[in-house]
Amino acid sequence: MLAAIKNFWLLLKKHQFLFEELVKRDFKKKYKRTILGMLWSLLSPMFQLLIMSIVFTQFFGRDKPHYTIYLFAGNLTYSFFRDSTYGGMNSLMSNAGIITKINLPKYMFLLSKNVASLINFGLTLIIFMIFMAVDGIAFSFRFLMLLYPILWLIVFNIGAGFILSALFVLFKDIQYLYDIFTLMLMYLSAIFYYVDAYPEYAQRLFYLNPLYVYITYIRHIVIDGYIPGWGTHLLCAVYGIGTLTIGALIYKKNNYKFLYYM
């Protein structure tokens, strides 16, 4: 395992220049020919939050503390996942012109897309922090633990991106299926409602959804003021590693087959 990570690191080092150029490209392309450009990274989550809080506060947030932050934490995580995996899904096909002409490690394209999404996520996270301060949540060193679910979410996103991009090369229908899937996932992730209205066993079922686990972790830290138990930590890691392993195996197995479908 350690040797594998070291090997991977050396590979990344070898392709560092390419990787940097790809990230630059993906980030530039994201806001190409828009007037506000990168500002959209900040504006779009704020508008989403505004709409959601106008619509949902009356229904769910009346007697709950920090409902806006609750919404924000959910939407932040979900948007990052969505952005990252949609980019990931397209990463092979949109680079087909290169992949079929130059012999390069294919995961580079997926990773660069993910880094571009991560930069975006980082900007949103800053806004999130500002909102927290405005909402009267005092800073605590506990917040450093936010890095834990974020780290595993990144791993999870990369894994899901591997799986989706491979599927997308093989059959294009996946883009429509994935639209439906993400919509379903949004409703199942308790972004704007509270799960305590459900019976105990149903609440536990929510933990089958990796996104819910990451969102809940963040909410516990920020709103409820405690670090979740070992079980949640384990779950975060298992979902991340599991998804990444499946994705990496699919890539390894089909590495030379993708070409025929492009």
Next chain:
Amino acid sequence: MLTIELQDVSVSYVVGDFSTVGLKDILIQRLKGTYKEKTFTAVKHVSFTLEKGELLGIVGANGAGKSTLLKVISGIMRPTEGSMTVKGSIASLLELGTGFDGDLTVRENTFLRGAMLGYTRDFMNRTYKDIIAFAELEEFEDRLFSHLSSGMRSRLAFSIACLVNPDILILDEVLSVGDGAFKKKSEEKMLEIIRGGATTLLVSHSLDQIRRLATKVLWLDRGEQIAFGETKEICDRYQAFLNQK
């Protein structure tokens, strides 16, 4: 010294599976029991060896498997059967002008392509000016790539790929683009690399070019290797074959 050795190399892939025919038809065929996995063999049992510094011309009609063979040698595809040894660094100019990004500027594209070809940032910083000068695109550095004419695109692609001295150079119809002056210049540059000791594989529909440049010729037809050998002999046979048609 042997640089490239192919022994009995075949490349085949599955065609007519769900991604092209559609899931519905595959299911129907499966239910009827008429489904058969069809494979298409693009390259069949090709064998040849090249010494260092040789130039192999590859001739054949469209669909003969020339480009597939080049992709195998450049490592993009893997042979399904047979074995292959390729020694040294490869610069591959497959279908120039593709794989660039129209939304980026010429400068950004140049660095990106350089990175893809495995150059270092230092090297690109040092040679960027030369690349642009060679491609004669000084006035277009900050223009969007999509604003370039197709001739300019090929010139840029050629310039980026040819500034290194690779051990193996792979050219697919490279000189059939650009205007007269650039054609001459790029050919000179290519000859310079070849004279520098690079082993070269050249696909061309211009038999004159092959006669002038190649030391060996490989003739493919619908994936089969018809002949491999001395330039004059194979070119004469190929010419005769073309005249006959």
